[in-house]
Amino acid sequence: xxxxxxxxxxxxxxxxxxxxxxxxxxxxxxxxxxxxxxxxxxxxxxxxxxxxxxxxxxxxxxxxxxxxxxxxxxxxxxxxxxxxxxxxx
Numbered sequence: 455x456x457x458x459x460x461x462x463x464x465x466x467x468x469x470x471x472x473x474x475x476x477x478x479x480x481x482x483x484x485x486x487x488x489x490x491x492x493x494x495x496x497x498x499x500x501x502x503x504x505x506x507x508x509x510x511x512x513x514x515x516x517x518x519x520x521x522x523x524x525x526x527x528x529x530x531x532x533x534x535x536x537x538x539x540x541x542x543x
Contacts, residue, residue, distance in 0.1 A: 456517055468528055477540055503516055
């Protein structure tokens, strides 16, 4: 839960950048599907890592790993979707 709350401001900024860099700033159905796919992948990552136990680490370790992975998924996923969208132009 902490990870999801910490991701909200980053997600808002990345979605604004995604919209701002779209060709003609026109949001299409493919953009919605791309963003939903990235968000779903991020949520699955947070859920999977949050459920893991690391025996020799602190209780915050799953939160840290899920946060770092979620940032990577959001940035790479939205960047790839934007690259794909701009190439289709």
